[in-house]
Amino acid sequence: MMKSLFFLCSTLLLSVATYLFFPSMANAAVSIDGTRIVYPAKASEITIKMVNKGNTPSLMQIWIDRGNPETQPYDSDVAFVITPPIVRIDPKNGQSVRLMFTGEKLPQDRETLFWFNALEIPPVSADQDKSSLQIAVRSRLKLFYRPAGLAGDAASxxxxxxxxxxxxxxxxxxxxxxxxxxxxxxxxxxxxxxxxxxxxxxxxxxxxxxxxxxxxxxxxxxxxxxxxxxxxxxxxxxxxxxxxxxx
Structure with missing residues (x-):
């Protein structure tokens, strides 16, 4: 029992260490449309599309933070609501999540930066080797809240x-x-x-x-x-x- 518990703890610690310090070792099967997300102030909601290019289903957990990469989904307190916060994406298929602004008071003379997090949790099959390492891969994209009427344009x-x-x-x-x-x-x-x-x-x-x-x-x-x-x-x-x- 103790040996099994030690092995489980070691596996979890190794997974976390690999995820935190060697993210390039883990290849995400799910890709997010675009390299950044822009939320126009006048929008009632926007959608973010994700595509599973892998051969197995993926479970995605979505949350937003204000710049601290250690923020967890359960203590994320930001100006947006995500629907749904957890989504399953079948292989070779896409899925969208909706992002809605809560109306929080933000500066109107400049953009505000948030971060969009998507944690990909790999499936575990019944016949999978118990000693194999499962790595959850997180994608993190910039999310810009863009007020209406800003001078100039973002491209220039x-x-x-x-x-x-x-x-x-x-x-x-x-x-x-x-x-x-x-x-x-x-x-x-x-x-x-x-x-x-x-x-x-x-x-x-x-x-x-x-x-x-x-x-x-x-x-x-x-x-x-x-x-x-x-x-x-x-x-x-x-x-x-x-x-x-x-x-």
Whole structure:
């Protein structure tokens, strides 16, 4: 009995550890339509479609959080209602969930960011080896609440960010992006070119009417007219590569 209990606990711990630290080891059978979700303020509800590309049924648990990835479904307290919060998707089939705004008071001069979570729980067959490892895979997408009447448009917002190279107190440099728009801007690629050197800054996001700093590892100096190569992400996916001058 104790041996069985120990094995069960070990299996659960290993599953959790694998899920938290090595998510790339687990391939999700269910895909979510789109790379982000936008909820227009005037919408009474929106639908999110999921497709099971696998060969077995999948059970999906859906919840939303405000930015803390450790938020659990039972303590999620956000501005949306999901129907249904748990859904079964048969193999090679799709299923939709509805998202409805509760009317919570949110800023009307800028977007508000939430996160849409979809936990895929794999099925367990009766003849499955008891020693096999079952891994629940979570997909997490940005969910933007977008008020009506915001100035400009989300698609052009990434091109309006002002970039500056700023020295730090420790002797290094950071790239500071100043977002003057009411939209969240997201980049899948940021690459700084200056003095014949290239610095890969990875990806990132800047909140509306805010600034964000990106560490420039290895930079000792820079020349005037540095160039930033960036690839923005929009409501429709990854955009075309672009270039701008850094001040």
């Amino acid at each position: 917002a990434p091109n309006l960010v002002k970039w500056h190279i700023v020295p730090t107190a420790k002797g290094g440099y950071v790239l500071r992006g100043q977002n003057p728009t009411p939209y969240y801007v997201t980049y899948s690629k940021l690459n700084l070119q200056t003095s014949g050197q290239h610095y890969d800054l990875g990806n990132g996001m800047i909140a509306p009417l805010s600034s964000e700093e990106f560490s420039i590892k290895g930079m000792q100096s820079y020349s005037k007219g540095a160039q930033l190569i960036y690839r923005p992400m929009s409501d429709y996916g990854v955009g075309a590569e672009n270039k701008t001058t850094v001040h």
